[in-house]
Amino acid sequence: MSGRQTQVFLQQKFKPPQPRVRLTQRQNLLKAFNDKQHYQLTSVVAPAGFGKSTLMGQFVNAMTLRSCACVWLALDPSDNEANRFFHLLCHALVDSNLAQPSFINRAQHFSATEDTDRFLAEVVKVISSCDNHIYWFVDDFHYISDPAVISFFDQLMRYCPDNFSLVLASRIQPPLEVGLLMAQGQMLSIDSAQLKFDLVEARTLFGDVIPKDTLEGLYSKTEGWIVAMQLMQMWLQQSPQHSMQTLGTQNIEILNRYFSEQIFERFSPELQEFVIHTSLLDRFNPTLANHVCEAGGAEEFIKQLEPFRALVIPIDFESSTYRYHHLFGDFLQQKLLAKVGEQICNQLRCKAARFYAEHDYLAEAVSQCIRAGEMDLAVELISDAGGWEMIMTRGIGLVESLLAQFDETSLVKYPCLGLMQAYLCMKLGRVVKAEEYFNLATVRFNEITADHEITQVTERDFIVIGLLVDIYLDKHVSADVLDLIDSRLNTLDEGDHLGKGVLLACQSLILNQIARFSQAESMAIACEQEMQLANCWVGLNYALLHHGQSLAYRGHLQQALEQFERAAALAEEHYGKDNGLQAMSWCLAADIHYQRNELDKAQQMLNKGLGVLESRDCWHDIYAVSFRLALNLALASNDKVAAEALLTRIAEVASNRHLNRLSLLCGVLEAKTNQHFGGKLMTDKPISGLAIDLNELKQDSNWLVLSDYLELKAKDALARNAGAEAQRLATKLHAHGSKIERQSDLAKALAIEAIVLEQRGEAEKAREPLNRMLETCALEGYIRVFIDAPNGMTPLLKQNSAAVREYPQFADLLETVEQGTQVNPGFGLSELGLSHRESQIAPLLARGLSNKQISQHLGISDNTVKFHLKNLFSKLKVATRAEAVSVLHPYL
Numbered sequence: 001m002s003g004r005q006t007q008v009f010l011q012q013k014f015k016p017p018q019p020r021v022r023l024t025q026r027q028n029l030l031k032a033f034n035d036k037q038h039y040q041l042t043s044v045v046a047p048a049g050f051g052k053s054t055l056m057g058q059f060v061n062a063m064t065l066r067s068c069a070c071v072w073l074a075l076d077p078s079d080n081e082a083n084r085f086f087h088l089l090c091h092a093l094v095d096s097n098l099a100q101p102s103f104i105n106r107a108q109h110f111s112a113t114e115d116t117d118r119f120l121a122e123v124v125k126v127i128s129s130c131d132n133h134i135y136w137f138v139d140d141f142h143y144i145s146d147p148a149v150i151s152f153f154d155q156l157m158r159y160c161p162d163n164f165s166l167v168l169a170s171r172i173q174p175p176l177e178v179g180l181l182m183a184q185g186q187m188l189s190i191d192s193a194q195l196k197f198d199l200v201e202a203r204t205l206f207g208d209v210i211p212k213d214t215l216e217g218l219y220s221k222t223e224g225w226i227v228a229m230q231l232m233q234m235w236l237q238q239s240p241q242h243s244m245q246t247l248g249t250q251n252i253e254i255l256n257r258y259f260s261e262q263i264f265e266r267f268s269p270e271l272q273e274f275v276i277h278t279s280l281l282d283r284f285n286p287t288l289a290n291h292v293c294e295a296g297g298a299e300e301f302i303k304q305l306e307p308f309r310a311l312v313i314p315i316d317f318e319s320s321t322y323r324y325h326h327l328f329g330d331f332l333q334q335k336l337l338a339k340v341g342e343q344i345c346n347q348l349r350c351k352a353a354r355f356y357a358e359h360d361y362l363a364e365a366v367s368q369c370i371r372a373g374e375m376d377l378a379v380e381l382i383s384d385a386g387g388w389e390m391i392m393t394r395g396i397g398l399v400e401s402l403l404a405q406f407d408e409t410s411l412v413k414y415p416c417l418g419l420m421q422a423y424l425c426m427k428l429g430r431v432v433k434a435e436e437y438f439n440l441a442t443v444r445f446n447e448i449t450a451d452h453e454i455t456q457v458t459e460r461d462f463i464v465i466g467l468l469v470d471i472y473l474d475k476h477v478s479a480d481v482l483d484l485i486d487s488r489l490n491t492l493d494e495g496d497h498l499g500k501g502v503l504l505a506c507q508s509l510i511l512n513q514i515a516r517f518s519q520a521e522s523m524a525i526a527c528e529q530e531m532q533l534a535n536c537w538v539g540l541n542y543a544l545l546h547h548g549q550s551l552a553y554r555g556h557l558q559q560a561l562e563q564f565e566r567a568a569a570l571a572e573e574h575y576g577k578d579n580g581l582q583a584m585s586w587c588l589a590a591d592i593h594y595q596r597n598e599l600d601k602a603q604q605m606l607n608k609g610l611g612v613l614e615s616r617d618c619w620h621d622i623y624a625v626s627f628r629l630a631l632n633l634a635l636a637s638n639d640k641v642a643a644e645a646l647l648t649r650i651a652e653v654a655s656n657r658h659l660n661r662l663s664l665l666c667g668v669l670e671a672k673t674n675q676h677f678g679g680k681l682m683t684d685k686p687i688s689g690l691a692i693d694l695n696e697l698k699q700d701s702n703w704l705v706l707s708d709y710l711e712l713k714a715k716d717a718l719a720r721n722a723g724a725e726a727q728r729l730a731t732k733l734h735a736h737g738s739k740i741e742r743q744s745d746l747a748k749a750l751a752i753e754a755i756v757l758e759q760r761g762e763a764e765k766a767r768e769p770l771n772r773m774l775e776t777c778a779l780e781g782y783i784r785v786f787i788d789a790p791n792g793m794t795p796l797l798k799q800n801s802a803a804v805r806e807y808p809q810f811a812d813l814l815e816t817v818e819q820g821t822q823v824n825p826g827f828g829l830s831e832l833g834l835s836h837r838e839s840q841i842a843p844l845l846a847r848g849l850s851n852k853q854i855s856q857h858l859g860i861s862d863n864t865v866k867f868h869l870k871n872l873f874s875k876l877k878v879a880t881r882a883e884a885v886s887v888l889h890p891y892l
Contacts (some may be wrong), residue, residue, distance in 0.1 A: 012283065012315040013074045013088060014095040016057040016137070029190060033059050038133055039188040041157060041181050042167040043174060046192035048326045052169040055195065056137050059167060069132045071096045074139040074315070076282045076323075078367040082112030082148035083401040086119055098134070099126045102572070108395030109579050112148045114428050114615060120155050128161045141170040150175055157181065259331045263308060274301040275312075275324075276339065279332035280348055282364075283315060283323045291355045292348055346372035357381040363401055370405055378405075379414045387416050387457065388423045388465060389498055392538040396427055411437070415445040415457045419465050427580070427617045431472045431657050438469050463488050464502050471506060474620045474659045478701070479514055482507060501530035501539045508546040512553065512621060514700040515740040520550040537574040541567050541581045548588060549621065555743025557592050557780040564589040580616035583609035587626040594629055595744065597783035597816060603633050614649070620659050624704055627653075627662075631669050632788075635676050640833035643673045664697075665705050672712055677833075706736060707745050714752045718790045723756045730756065747776045747785045755792040763799060770796060771803055778807040786817045794818055838872045841865065845872075846885050 033042060042059075044052045053074075060070050073092045079085055087108065093099040103126070110119050127134055144150065154177050157166065168174050181187040264272060277293045278284050286298035302322065305312040311328040315321050324332065337345055349372035356365035362385050369378035382390075382402060391399050403411070403421055411417045418441025425434035442462060467485070485507050492499045504527035511520035524547035531539035548563030568585035586609035593602040610626055627650045634642040647670050654662035697706045710733040717726035730752035737745025750773035757766035777785060786793055797804055797814050804810050834842060837858075844854045851865045858865075873879065876887045 012321045014072055014092045015315070016053075016060045016072050029055060029194065030058060030062055032188065032190075033062065038165050040160070040165055040186040041176075041178060042165070042188040042190070043178075044167070044169045044190045044195070045171070045173055046195045047171055050192050050195040052195065053139050055190075056139060056167060056169050060135070060137060063133075063135045067132055069096060069098060069130055069134045071098065071134065071136045072139070073137070075141065075143045077143050078282065078364055080143050080146050080149075081363075081401050081404050082116070082146050082152075083110070083397040083404070084363055085144070085146065085149050086110055086112060086152075087397055087401075089123070093123075093126055098130055105574055108397050111396050111400055111428055112146075113400070116148055116152055117155075120152060120159070123156065124159055124161065127164045130163060133163045133165065135165050135167060137167045137169075139169045141168045141174055142172045145175075255327060256331065259328060263311070263328075264331075264335070267304075270297075271301055271304055274298070275305075276332050276336040277348060279324055279329050279336060280345065281352055283321055285321045288352065288355055292352050294351075346374065350374050350377055353377065353381065357385065360385075363398070366402055366405055375406075375410060375414075379410075379416050382420075383416045383457070388420045388461065391420070391423050391427060392498070392536050393534075396424065399424055412440050412444060415441045415448065418444065419457060419461055422465055422469065426468060426472050429614070429616050429618065429657075431469070435469050435473060438465055442466075460488075460492065460496075460499055464499060467503070467506050471509060472617070472619055473657070474661055479510075481510060485510075497530045497534035498536055498539065501527050501534055501536065501543070504530060505539065505542050505546060508543070508550070509619070509621070512546060512549050515553075515703040515742075517550040517554050517741060521547060524550060537570060538581070541570055544570065545581075545584055545588065545622075549625075552588065552592060554741045555776075555780055555782075557595060557782075561589055561592045564592070580612055580618070583612035583616070584618070584622050585609075587613065587622065587629070591625050591629045594632060595784050596781045597787065599633065599636060602629065606630055606633065614653060620661050623650075623653060623659065623662055624665055628665070628669065628704075628708075631673065635673065636787075637835055638833070638839050639835050640677055643677075647673060661702060661705070664702065665708070668705055668708050668712065672708065675712060675716060703736070703740055703742075707733065707742070707748075710736065711748050711752075715790045718752070718755060718759070718792070721759075723759055726752055727756045743776055743780070744782065744785060747773050747782060748789070750776065751785065751789040751793060754796055755790055758792060758796050758799075766796060767800055767803065770800055774803060774807060774810065778809055781809060783813070783816060786813065833875060834872065835868075837868050838875070841868050841872060842888050845869070845881065846888050 033039075044055060046052055060072065063070055071092050073088060075085075075088075079088060087104075090099065090103045094101055094104055103122070153166075153174075157176065157178075160166075178187055264275070267275065274289070274293055274297075278289050281288065281292065284292075286302065289298035289301075290296055302312070311325045313323055313325060315323055323329075333345075349368045353365040353368035353372070353374075356362070356368065362381065365381050366378045369375070369381065386393060388399075399420055403417065403424065406417060411421050418437050422434045422437035422441060425431070425437060441457075445457065445462060467481075485503050489500060489503050492503075504523050508520045508523035508527055511517070511523060524543050527543040528540060528547070531537075531543055544563050544567035548560045548567065551557075551563060552560035564585045568582050568589070571579055571582040571585065586605040590602040590605035590609070593599075593605065606626065606629060610630060613622060613626060627646065631643060631646050631650075634646060647666060650662065650666045650669065653659070654666055697709055710729050714726045714729035714733065717723070717729060730749045733745055733752070734749035737743070737749060750769040754766045754769040754773065757763075757769070773785075776782070786797070794814075794817055797817060801814060804813055807813075837860075840858060841854060844858075851862050851869070855862050855865045873884055876884050878884045878887055
């Protein structure tokens with residue numbers, strides 16, 4: 001089906017059943033449910049045939065009259081998988097106008113194994129935003145046993161807002177944690193005994209059609225079982241001459257006799273064939289029924305079933321889609337099995353599976369194949385739908401749902417599934433596991449091709465996934481692989497836009513890794529074109545990120561920011577909020593805001609994205625920029641605790657994901673942290689036992705680590721008054737920046753050169769590199785490079801204030817740099833591990849200012865001052881202001 005057709009097909013699950021037979025209003029049960037109190041949980045539990053769905057429909061009508069918002073979700077066996085269930089829930093919320101359509105896109109890219117908590121938070125947010133009380137009705141909950149779904153409901157009951165109530169109908173007691181709800185009087189339980197008709201309700205159902213004594217006898221035989229009484233009422237309408245006394249006394253016997261004698265055997269042979277063949281379908285419409293029966297006339301057959309609407313149930317308002325009552329469906333399936341045997345039954349399921357697949361309803365297709373035991377067909381249909389490419393074109397959720405239907409043996413047996421599982425693991429951040437699945441799939445693929453057997457994957461698929469695995473594990477970081485990709489590109493079909501797009505994305509990524517940024521930009525642009533032709537928005541997102549990185553690394557900050565913002569907007573438009581692609585966009589954009597000294601905005605965006613990156617697909621380049629930025633922000637605030645915690649996180653990610661270059665960067669960042677807080681540098685001893693190999697740093701792939709290393713060493717030389725050494729390091733940094741076209745490295749090198757000359761007393765000569773630095777930074781708004789420069793930048797700017805004022809964008813530069821360097825006071829207060837605000841408050845406290853005076857001085861509230869003073873006293877291990885001043889004095 002098309003996307004619209006699929007949504008229409010799904011909508012059948014979001015509408016209460018429409019009664020087409022005479023119903024009895026369950027006044028006593030409605031009164032209990034429609035009490036003044038909104039129960040948090042109502043469970044309606046009884047075997048099939050007790051009118052649970054009908055009662056729930058009456059509940060919906062009652063709550064609608066009370067201006068409550070009602071959400072309906074009818075389940076079937078194929079819904080017992082977390083990703084599919086969450087997807088259905090999103091559709092139901094949107095169908096009820098409680099959530100925006102983007103919520104559906106979001107569900108496609110949620111992973112049930114990784115994102116349940118985040119999804120729960122999104123659902124609670126939707127509920128909380130509704131002004132009315134919300135009732136969520138879930139019919140046939142007995143089909144659910146998936147632990148992730150059960151856990152979701154338990155947490156939903158624990159954290160849901162007061163305006164939310166859940167109503168479950170099930171054949172068995174739902175396996176939820178309800179003890180606390182029962183103790184608090186927040187749960188209403190309705191069981192089979194309460195659901196049975198009493199004599200008054202039975203009289204309402206039958207009216208005056210039968211005498212009182214006959215009714216009482218009938219009631220005794222059926223024991224108030226609703227479906228049996230409804231069927232007998234239908235029987236009387238159709239055959240008033242028959243006596244009820246001929247029926248047996250056991251409910252199941254009553255039903256079987258009724259189904260056989262009064263319904264099935266009265267059908268024409270053609271209608272009998274129709275109903276038994278369609279009984280294998282969870283739901284059907286005329287088109288699907290005609291396909292399975294290999295004949296026309298489904299609409300006419302459905303018309304003939306009109307008198308039996310209690311058994312052949314329309315599940316949409318238009319009466320275009322139907323399902324059989326569970327009991328009647330079971331009866332028909334037994335008839336079909338007895339007539340044609342299991343083999344023909346399985347063939348019919350396969351026929352239905354092909355129909356579902358052809359109409360783009362893959363989950364149902366695979367479910368039918370697996371129930372038929374036809375695993376080969378299931379894999380074939382998945383392959384025809386795109387295999388691993390579906391992760392890029394249709395989302396993580398669908399692929400995870402499909403793979404969840406197979407056991408581990410099948411994942412290894414079928415290379416198509418193995419590649420899907422490998423790529424899924426990459427997307428979920430389990431890169432080592434991804435490599436394991438890829439290697440197993442490779443072995444199996446080689447076995448199959450050696451035996452000349454048919455396989456659903458090609459060498460092209462293994463080339464692409466293998467390349468991605470190596471990139472995610474940071475293996476391909478040399479120029480050699482670029483020639484390999486070029487050769488592979490030439491082997492692809494002209495119309496294979498997705499394959500070309502993925503390989504071009506890999507090329508762009510690798511070119512960024514080895515500092516060939518201009519070439520990376522060209523490949524990213526070509527990738528964008530291919531991904532658009534392939535209609536692959538995920539691939540386009542990656543291309544935009546690679547493009548933005550190639551610009552940001554060279555210092556084209558505004559253009560890069562526009563690419564990252566475009567990528568973030570595209571991710572939200574197609575995949576909803578807070579996914580991995582959007583997180584990457586946020587973190588990369590945050591680094592640009594940091595370089596422009598927009599620290600609050602940088603911190604805000606980084607906070608939104610960094611945690612997501614640690615649990616989802618990501619590679620070295622993104623981690624390097626993001627973690628480096630996080631540490632810079634911690635150092636800018638003099639937050640030693642945060643800096644130490646970050647170093648631990650970086651080391652863990654590098655170890656867990658086997659990212660050797662990230663480990664190397666971590667060593668340099670640790671040295672930077674030690675330098676900032678007054679520790680020793682790596683010239684004196686290795687950091688955490690990690691010896692820095694200069695030859696390794698000179699590799700093209702370590703250009704970022706080399707930049708930070710040279711800057712760090714130069715700062716250390718200046719601090720030791722080793723001007724000549726600092727100058728040599730600045731020259732190396734400048735040459736490095738020129739080679740890779742990196743403006744920030746050039747600016748840093750010029751800053752060091754100017755400060756060295758100023759310290760030598762050569763003020764006139766210092767103006768030349770300073771002017772070049774100003775010119776380099778003015779174009780794109782670099783500010784932070786002045787603040788993070790070695791000590792000596794502030795007086796240098798003051799002495800050359802006229803040159804600074806020539807650039808309008810630097811009108812407030814001197815004041816900004818002075819404020820920034822005050823936040824970073826060298827080896828004074830920073831040794832105490834104070835935060836940015838605590839470092840501002842400390843000298844004011846030492847001057848004897850009151851809380852009110854401090855608040856006025858800093859432009860913050862009295863309560864904020866009290867809050868920071870409390871934290872300051874805790875860090876200083878003091879109890880009074882006098883004790884605090886005594887401790888602070890040596891550091892001020």
